[in-house]
Protein backbone atom coordinates (compact mmCIF):
# COMPACT_ATOMS: atom_id res chain seq x y z
CA UNK A 204 0.00 0.00 0.00
CA UNK A 205 1.46 3.41 -0.92
CA UNK A 206 1.64 6.00 1.90
CA UNK A 207 -0.87 8.13 -0.01
CA UNK A 208 -3.48 5.36 -0.01
CA UNK A 209 -2.84 4.67 3.68
CA UNK A 210 -3.39 8.34 4.46
CA UNK A 211 -6.54 8.41 2.38
CA UNK A 212 -7.83 5.39 4.28
CA UNK A 213 -7.23 6.90 7.69
CA UNK A 214 -8.70 10.25 6.60
CA UNK A 215 -11.78 8.40 5.45
CA UNK A 216 -11.98 6.58 8.78
CA UNK A 217 -11.59 9.85 10.68
CA UNK A 218 -14.37 11.44 8.59
CA UNK A 219 -16.66 8.51 9.35
CA UNK A 220 -15.89 8.57 13.07
CA UNK A 221 -16.96 12.20 13.37
CA UNK A 222 -19.99 12.14 11.14
CA UNK A 223 -22.78 10.29 12.89
CA UNK A 224 -25.08 10.54 9.85
CA UNK A 225 -22.55 8.61 7.74
CA UNK A 226 -22.22 6.02 10.49
CA UNK A 227 -25.99 5.46 10.66
CA UNK A 228 -26.12 5.27 6.86
CA UNK A 229 -23.41 2.63 7.06
CA UNK A 230 -25.74 0.53 9.22
CA UNK A 231 -24.38 1.40 12.65
CA UNK A 232 -26.76 1.49 15.62
CA UNK A 233 -25.83 4.58 17.64
CA UNK A 234 -26.82 5.20 21.29
CA UNK A 235 -28.28 8.57 20.25
CA UNK A 236 -29.71 8.84 16.75
CA UNK A 237 -28.28 11.65 14.62
CA UNK A 238 -30.88 14.27 13.69
CA UNK A 239 -31.74 16.76 10.97
CA UNK A 240 -35.07 18.11 9.72
CA UNK A 241 -36.65 18.41 6.28
CA UNK A 242 -37.01 22.13 5.44
CA UNK A 243 -34.78 22.98 8.39
CA UNK A 244 -33.78 26.14 6.51
CA UNK A 245 -37.15 27.76 6.17
CA UNK A 246 -39.70 30.40 6.99
CA UNK A 247 -40.17 29.39 10.66
CA UNK A 248 -36.71 30.95 11.29
CA UNK A 249 -36.48 34.75 11.52
CA UNK A 250 -32.91 34.67 10.16
CA UNK A 251 -34.17 32.77 7.07
CA UNK A 252 -36.89 35.37 6.49
CA UNK A 253 -34.29 38.15 6.74
CA UNK A 254 -31.95 36.52 4.19
CA UNK A 255 -34.83 35.71 1.87
CA UNK A 256 -35.93 39.36 2.00
CA UNK A 257 -32.37 40.37 1.10
CA UNK A 258 -32.44 37.97 -1.89
CA UNK A 259 -35.80 39.43 -3.00
CA UNK A 260 -37.56 36.17 -3.84
CA UNK A 261 -37.22 32.43 -3.35
CA UNK A 262 -35.62 31.62 -6.71
CA UNK A 263 -33.04 34.41 -6.35
CA UNK A 264 -32.20 32.91 -2.97
CA UNK A 265 -31.71 29.48 -4.58
CA UNK A 266 -29.47 30.91 -7.32
CA UNK A 267 -27.29 33.21 -5.16
CA UNK A 268 -24.62 30.86 -3.77
CA UNK A 269 -23.53 33.05 -0.82
CA UNK A 270 -27.12 33.52 0.36
CA UNK A 271 -28.18 29.91 -0.30
CA UNK A 272 -25.14 28.75 1.70
CA UNK A 273 -26.00 31.24 4.46
CA UNK A 274 -29.56 29.90 4.92
CA UNK A 275 -28.25 26.32 4.82
CA UNK A 276 -25.86 27.17 7.67
CA UNK A 277 -28.41 29.04 9.82
CA UNK A 278 -30.11 25.96 11.36
CA UNK A 279 -26.69 24.33 11.86
CA UNK A 280 -25.50 27.34 13.89
CA UNK A 281 -28.72 27.61 15.86
CA UNK A 282 -29.29 23.91 16.64
CA UNK A 283 -26.17 21.92 15.74
CA UNK A 284 -28.05 19.47 13.48
CA UNK A 285 -25.95 16.48 12.40
CA UNK A 286 -26.66 17.13 8.71
CA UNK A 287 -27.09 20.17 6.50
CA UNK A 288 -29.21 19.87 3.37
CA UNK A 289 -28.28 21.98 0.37
CA UNK A 290 -30.71 24.88 0.01
CA UNK A 291 -32.33 24.60 -3.41
CA UNK A 292 -35.58 23.18 -4.80
CA UNK A 293 -36.61 20.05 -6.69
CA UNK A 294 -38.11 22.28 -9.41
CA UNK A 295 -34.79 23.83 -10.44
CA UNK A 296 -34.12 20.76 -12.62
CA UNK A 297 -37.21 21.19 -14.84
CA UNK A 298 -36.30 24.87 -15.09
CA UNK A 299 -32.80 23.87 -16.26
CA UNK A 300 -34.47 21.58 -18.82
CA UNK A 301 -36.25 24.63 -20.24
CA UNK A 302 -39.58 24.84 -18.38
CA UNK A 303 -40.57 28.29 -17.13
CA UNK A 304 -40.75 28.37 -13.32
CA UNK A 305 -42.02 30.97 -10.88
CA UNK A 306 -43.41 31.00 -7.35
CA UNK A 307 -46.66 32.70 -6.41
CA UNK A 308 -46.44 33.98 -2.83
CA UNK A 309 -48.81 32.12 -0.54
CA UNK A 310 -49.71 29.61 -3.27
CA UNK A 311 -46.58 27.78 -4.42
CA UNK A 312 -44.83 26.91 -7.66
CA UNK A 313 -46.04 27.47 -11.23
CA UNK A 314 -44.43 25.98 -14.34
CA UNK A 315 -45.10 26.05 -18.05
CA UNK A 316 -46.79 22.71 -18.76
CA UNK A 317 -45.33 19.70 -20.60
CA UNK A 318 -48.29 17.63 -21.79
CA UNK A 319 -47.60 16.58 -25.39
CA UNK A 320 -44.92 15.19 -27.67
CA UNK A 321 -44.37 18.69 -29.08
CA UNK A 322 -43.93 20.21 -25.56
CA UNK A 323 -41.48 17.42 -24.78
CA UNK A 324 -39.52 18.07 -27.97
CA UNK A 325 -38.86 21.65 -26.80
CA UNK A 326 -37.07 20.51 -23.63
CA UNK A 327 -33.28 20.46 -23.45
CA UNK A 328 -31.12 17.35 -23.04
CA UNK A 329 -29.49 15.96 -19.94
CA UNK A 330 -26.15 17.57 -20.74
CA UNK A 331 -27.60 21.06 -21.18
CA UNK A 332 -28.68 21.64 -17.58
CA UNK A 333 -25.43 22.75 -15.99
CA UNK A 334 -25.35 26.41 -17.10
CA UNK A 335 -28.58 27.05 -15.18
CA UNK A 336 -27.57 24.88 -12.22
CA UNK A 337 -23.95 26.07 -11.85
CA UNK A 338 -24.84 28.37 -8.90
CA UNK A 339 -26.26 25.33 -7.04
CA UNK A 340 -22.95 23.50 -7.43
CA UNK A 341 -21.19 26.62 -6.20
CA UNK A 342 -23.40 26.62 -3.09
CA UNK A 343 -22.37 23.01 -2.42
CA UNK A 344 -18.72 24.03 -2.77
CA UNK A 345 -19.07 26.86 -0.23
CA UNK A 346 -20.87 24.55 2.20
CA UNK A 347 -18.33 21.78 1.97
CA UNK A 348 -15.69 24.33 3.02
CA UNK A 349 -17.71 26.07 5.73
CA UNK A 350 -19.66 23.36 7.53
CA UNK A 351 -18.36 22.09 10.89
CA UNK A 352 -16.37 18.88 10.39
CA UNK A 353 -18.96 16.72 12.18
CA UNK A 354 -21.83 17.92 9.96
CA UNK A 355 -22.74 15.82 6.92
CA UNK A 356 -23.69 17.64 3.71
CA UNK A 357 -26.72 16.20 1.92
CA UNK A 358 -27.41 16.99 -1.73
CA UNK A 359 -30.79 16.18 -3.25
CA UNK A 360 -33.10 16.00 -6.22
CA UNK A 361 -36.77 15.28 -6.73
CA UNK A 362 -37.58 11.77 -7.90
CA UNK A 363 -38.73 11.67 -11.55
CA UNK A 364 -42.42 10.94 -10.80
CA UNK A 365 -42.77 13.82 -8.33
CA UNK A 366 -40.98 16.30 -10.60
CA UNK A 367 -43.07 15.07 -13.56
CA UNK A 368 -46.31 15.75 -11.64
CA UNK A 369 -45.35 19.44 -11.39
CA UNK A 370 -44.14 19.65 -15.01
CA UNK A 371 -47.33 18.09 -16.37
CA UNK A 372 -49.81 20.02 -14.20
CA UNK A 373 -47.79 23.25 -14.13
CA UNK A 374 -48.37 23.41 -10.36
CA UNK A 375 -48.88 21.35 -7.23
CA UNK A 376 -52.01 19.19 -7.26
CA UNK A 377 -53.87 17.24 -4.56
CA UNK A 378 -54.26 13.98 -6.49
CA UNK A 379 -51.65 14.38 -9.27
CA UNK A 380 -54.60 14.05 -11.69
CA UNK A 381 -52.97 15.61 -14.78
CA UNK A 382 -49.89 13.33 -14.52
CA UNK A 383 -52.08 10.24 -14.08
CA UNK A 384 -54.16 11.37 -17.08
CA UNK A 385 -51.10 11.78 -19.33
CA UNK A 386 -49.87 8.37 -18.20
CA UNK A 387 -53.19 6.87 -19.28
CA UNK A 388 -53.68 8.88 -22.50
CA UNK A 389 -50.19 9.38 -23.95
CA UNK A 390 -47.99 6.86 -22.24
CA UNK A 391 -45.19 7.32 -24.76
CA UNK A 392 -44.74 11.00 -23.90
CA UNK A 393 -45.18 10.30 -20.18
CA UNK A 394 -42.43 7.63 -20.25
CA UNK A 395 -40.16 10.00 -22.21
CA UNK A 396 -40.58 12.65 -19.49
CA UNK A 397 -39.76 10.12 -16.75
CA UNK A 398 -36.72 8.90 -18.72
CA UNK A 399 -35.40 12.39 -19.35
CA UNK A 400 -35.80 13.25 -15.66
CA UNK A 401 -34.07 10.00 -14.65
CA UNK A 402 -30.96 10.61 -16.75
CA UNK A 403 -30.86 14.36 -15.96
CA UNK A 404 -31.16 13.67 -12.24
CA UNK A 405 -28.08 11.44 -12.46
CA UNK A 406 -26.10 14.30 -14.08
CA UNK A 407 -27.44 16.85 -11.58
CA UNK A 408 -26.64 14.73 -8.53
CA UNK A 409 -23.22 13.80 -9.94
CA UNK A 410 -22.23 17.49 -10.10
CA UNK A 411 -23.43 17.96 -6.52
CA UNK A 412 -21.26 15.06 -5.37
CA UNK A 413 -18.26 16.35 -7.33
CA UNK A 414 -18.76 19.72 -5.60
CA UNK A 415 -18.77 18.13 -2.12
CA UNK A 416 -22.16 16.55 -1.28
CA UNK A 417 -21.48 13.48 0.91
CA UNK A 418 -24.94 11.90 0.70
CA UNK A 419 -27.77 12.34 -1.79
CA UNK A 420 -31.49 12.16 -1.15
CA UNK A 421 -34.30 11.54 -3.63
CA UNK A 422 -37.60 13.19 -2.70
CA UNK A 423 -40.61 11.31 -4.10
CA UNK A 424 -43.26 13.34 -2.32
CA UNK A 425 -46.12 11.96 -4.42
CA UNK A 426 -45.01 8.30 -4.56
CA UNK A 427 -48.13 7.43 -2.53
CA UNK A 428 -50.44 8.11 -5.47
CA UNK A 429 -48.77 5.44 -7.64
CA UNK A 430 -50.49 2.08 -7.18
CA UNK A 431 -49.53 -1.50 -8.04
CA UNK A 432 -47.48 -1.85 -11.25
CA UNK A 433 -47.31 1.97 -11.58
CA UNK A 434 -45.48 2.15 -8.24
CA UNK A 435 -42.95 -0.42 -9.45
CA UNK A 436 -42.49 1.22 -12.83
CA UNK A 437 -42.45 4.91 -11.89
CA UNK A 438 -41.30 5.05 -8.23
CA UNK A 439 -39.11 1.94 -7.75
CA UNK A 440 -37.51 1.64 -11.19
CA UNK A 441 -36.34 5.27 -11.67
CA UNK A 442 -34.93 5.27 -8.11
CA UNK A 443 -33.16 1.97 -8.82
CA UNK A 444 -31.63 3.33 -12.04
CA UNK A 445 -30.49 6.58 -10.42
CA UNK A 446 -29.01 4.83 -7.37
CA UNK A 447 -27.25 2.14 -9.43
CA UNK A 448 -25.61 4.73 -11.68
CA UNK A 449 -24.65 7.04 -8.78
CA UNK A 450 -23.03 4.14 -6.95
CA UNK A 451 -21.21 3.06 -10.13
CA UNK A 452 -19.84 6.60 -10.52
CA UNK A 453 -19.19 7.21 -6.81
CA UNK A 454 -18.54 3.90 -5.02
CA UNK A 455 -19.66 4.03 -1.39
CA UNK A 456 -21.90 7.10 -1.85
CA UNK A 457 -24.84 6.76 0.58
CA UNK A 458 -28.31 7.40 -0.81
CA UNK A 459 -31.54 8.20 1.07
CA UNK A 460 -34.84 7.55 -0.74
CA UNK A 461 -38.14 9.10 0.39
CA UNK A 462 -41.14 7.45 -1.30
CA UNK A 463 -43.57 9.51 0.78
CA UNK A 464 -46.85 7.83 1.78
CA UNK A 465 -45.84 4.62 0.00
CA UNK A 466 -47.47 2.58 2.81
CA UNK A 467 -46.95 -1.10 2.01
CA UNK A 468 -44.67 0.10 -0.79
CA UNK A 469 -42.03 0.92 1.85
CA UNK A 470 -41.58 -2.81 2.41
CA UNK A 471 -38.54 -4.00 0.45
CA UNK A 472 -37.77 -0.51 -0.89
CA UNK A 473 -34.13 -0.78 0.27
CA UNK A 474 -33.63 -4.06 -1.56
CA UNK A 475 -35.48 -3.08 -4.71
CA UNK A 476 -33.74 0.28 -5.21
CA UNK A 477 -30.37 -0.15 -3.51
CA UNK A 478 -31.05 2.81 -1.18
CA UNK A 479 -28.97 2.80 2.02
CA UNK A 480 -31.73 4.54 3.93
CA UNK A 481 -35.47 4.83 3.42
CA UNK A 482 -37.15 7.94 4.84
CA UNK A 483 -40.55 7.29 6.42
CA UNK A 484 -43.46 9.73 6.58
CA UNK A 485 -45.70 10.01 9.63
CA UNK A 486 -48.73 8.23 8.14
CA UNK A 487 -47.24 4.94 9.40
CA UNK A 488 -46.31 4.20 13.01
CA UNK A 489 -42.63 3.93 13.94
CA UNK A 490 -43.30 0.42 15.32
CA UNK A 491 -44.69 -0.69 11.96
CA UNK A 492 -41.73 0.88 10.15
CA UNK A 493 -39.24 -0.74 12.55
CA UNK A 494 -40.81 -4.18 11.98
CA UNK A 495 -41.29 -3.93 8.23
CA UNK A 496 -38.70 -1.50 6.87
CA UNK A 497 -35.84 -1.08 9.36
CA UNK A 498 -35.19 -4.82 9.11
CA UNK A 499 -33.81 -4.02 5.63
CA UNK A 500 -31.50 -1.16 6.66
CA UNK A 501 -31.29 2.38 7.97
CA UNK A 502 -34.50 4.37 8.25
CA UNK A 503 -35.08 8.09 8.68
CA UNK A 504 -38.06 9.70 10.35
CA UNK A 505 -40.79 10.09 11.38
CA UNK A 506 -42.07 12.58 13.97
CA UNK A 507 -45.30 14.33 12.96
CA UNK A 508 -44.30 17.91 11.98
CA UNK A 509 -47.41 19.22 13.82
CA UNK A 510 -45.46 18.83 17.09
CA UNK A 511 -43.19 21.65 15.93
CA UNK A 512 -46.27 23.90 16.16
CA UNK A 513 -47.86 22.50 19.34
CA UNK A 514 -44.79 21.59 21.46
CA UNK A 515 -45.09 20.78 25.17
CA UNK A 516 -45.19 17.36 26.83
CA UNK A 517 -46.86 15.82 23.76
CA UNK A 518 -43.77 16.77 21.72
CA UNK A 519 -41.46 15.23 24.32
CA UNK A 520 -43.52 12.02 24.50
CA UNK A 521 -43.78 11.65 20.72
CA UNK A 522 -40.04 12.30 20.26
CA UNK A 523 -39.16 9.63 22.86
CA UNK A 524 -41.62 7.26 21.20
CA UNK A 525 -39.88 7.59 17.81
CA UNK A 526 -36.41 7.17 19.36
CA UNK A 527 -37.55 4.08 21.34
CA UNK A 528 -39.31 2.41 18.43
CA UNK A 529 -36.23 2.63 16.19
CA UNK A 530 -33.65 1.94 18.91
CA UNK A 531 -32.73 -1.57 17.76
CA UNK A 532 -31.64 -0.66 14.24
CA UNK A 533 -29.88 2.08 12.30
CA UNK A 534 -31.91 5.30 12.52
CA UNK A 535 -31.64 8.97 11.58
CA UNK A 536 -34.17 11.08 13.46
CA UNK A 537 -36.24 13.39 11.26
CA UNK A 538 -39.78 14.65 10.83
CA UNK A 539 -42.24 12.73 8.64
CA UNK A 540 -42.38 15.73 6.28
CA UNK A 541 -41.03 19.28 6.16
CA UNK A 542 -41.34 21.68 9.09
CA UNK A 543 -44.03 24.29 8.38
CA UNK A 544 -43.73 28.10 8.49
CA UNK A 545 -45.99 28.31 11.59
CA UNK A 546 -43.63 26.13 13.68
CA UNK A 547 -42.07 27.58 16.85
CA UNK A 548 -38.23 27.54 16.80
CA UNK A 549 -38.29 26.75 20.55
CA UNK A 550 -40.02 23.44 19.83
CA UNK A 551 -37.19 22.40 17.51
CA UNK A 552 -34.73 23.02 20.36
CA UNK A 553 -36.93 20.95 22.70
CA UNK A 554 -37.06 18.07 20.21
CA UNK A 555 -33.26 18.01 19.87
CA UNK A 556 -32.77 18.26 23.64
CA UNK A 557 -35.13 15.29 24.10
CA UNK A 558 -33.31 13.18 21.51
CA UNK A 559 -29.86 13.94 22.90
CA UNK A 560 -30.59 13.99 26.62
CA UNK A 561 -33.53 11.62 26.89
Ligand SMILES: Cc1c2[nH]c(c1CCC(=O)O)Cc1[nH]c(c(CCC(=O)O)c1C)Cc1[nH]c(c(CCC(=O)O)c1C)Cc1[nH]c(c(C)c1CCC(=O)O)C2
Pocket residue numbers: 240241242243244245246255261288289290291292293294310311312359375422424541
Ligand atom coordinates in the same frame (compact mmCIF):
# COMPACT_ATOMS: atom_id res chain seq x y z
C1 LIG B 1 -42.50 18.97 -3.53
C2 LIG B 1 -41.21 19.69 -3.22
C3 LIG B 1 -40.83 21.00 -3.61
N1 LIG B 1 -39.57 21.24 -3.10
C4 LIG B 1 -39.14 20.15 -2.40
C5 LIG B 1 -40.13 19.14 -2.50
C6 LIG B 1 -40.00 17.74 -1.95
C7 LIG B 1 -40.19 17.68 -0.49
C8 LIG B 1 -41.57 17.99 -0.01
O1 LIG B 1 -42.49 17.19 -0.27
O2 LIG B 1 -41.73 19.02 0.65
C9 LIG B 1 -37.85 19.95 -1.74
C10 LIG B 1 -37.20 21.10 -1.09
N2 LIG B 1 -37.58 22.41 -1.07
C11 LIG B 1 -36.67 23.14 -0.36
C12 LIG B 1 -35.62 22.28 0.04
C13 LIG B 1 -34.37 22.79 0.73
C14 LIG B 1 -33.75 21.98 1.73
C15 LIG B 1 -34.51 21.77 3.04
O3 LIG B 1 -34.32 22.60 3.97
O4 LIG B 1 -35.22 20.76 3.17
C16 LIG B 1 -35.96 20.99 -0.38
C17 LIG B 1 -35.23 19.67 -0.16
C18 LIG B 1 -36.73 24.57 -0.06
C19 LIG B 1 -38.03 25.27 -0.21
N3 LIG B 1 -38.93 25.17 -1.25
C20 LIG B 1 -39.94 26.06 -1.04
C21 LIG B 1 -39.71 26.76 0.16
C22 LIG B 1 -40.56 27.89 0.70
C23 LIG B 1 -40.28 29.06 -0.17
C24 LIG B 1 -40.24 30.40 0.50
O5 LIG B 1 -39.27 30.73 1.21
O6 LIG B 1 -41.17 31.16 0.21
C25 LIG B 1 -38.51 26.28 0.69
C26 LIG B 1 -37.79 26.75 1.93
C27 LIG B 1 -41.08 26.28 -1.99
C28 LIG B 1 -41.71 25.10 -2.60
N4 LIG B 1 -41.07 24.15 -3.32
C29 LIG B 1 -41.96 23.17 -3.70
C30 LIG B 1 -43.23 23.55 -3.25
C31 LIG B 1 -44.50 22.74 -3.45
C32 LIG B 1 -43.09 24.77 -2.60
C33 LIG B 1 -44.18 25.65 -2.05
C34 LIG B 1 -44.71 25.12 -0.77
C35 LIG B 1 -44.08 25.84 0.36
O7 LIG B 1 -44.07 27.07 0.29
O8 LIG B 1 -43.62 25.19 1.32
C36 LIG B 1 -41.61 21.95 -4.45
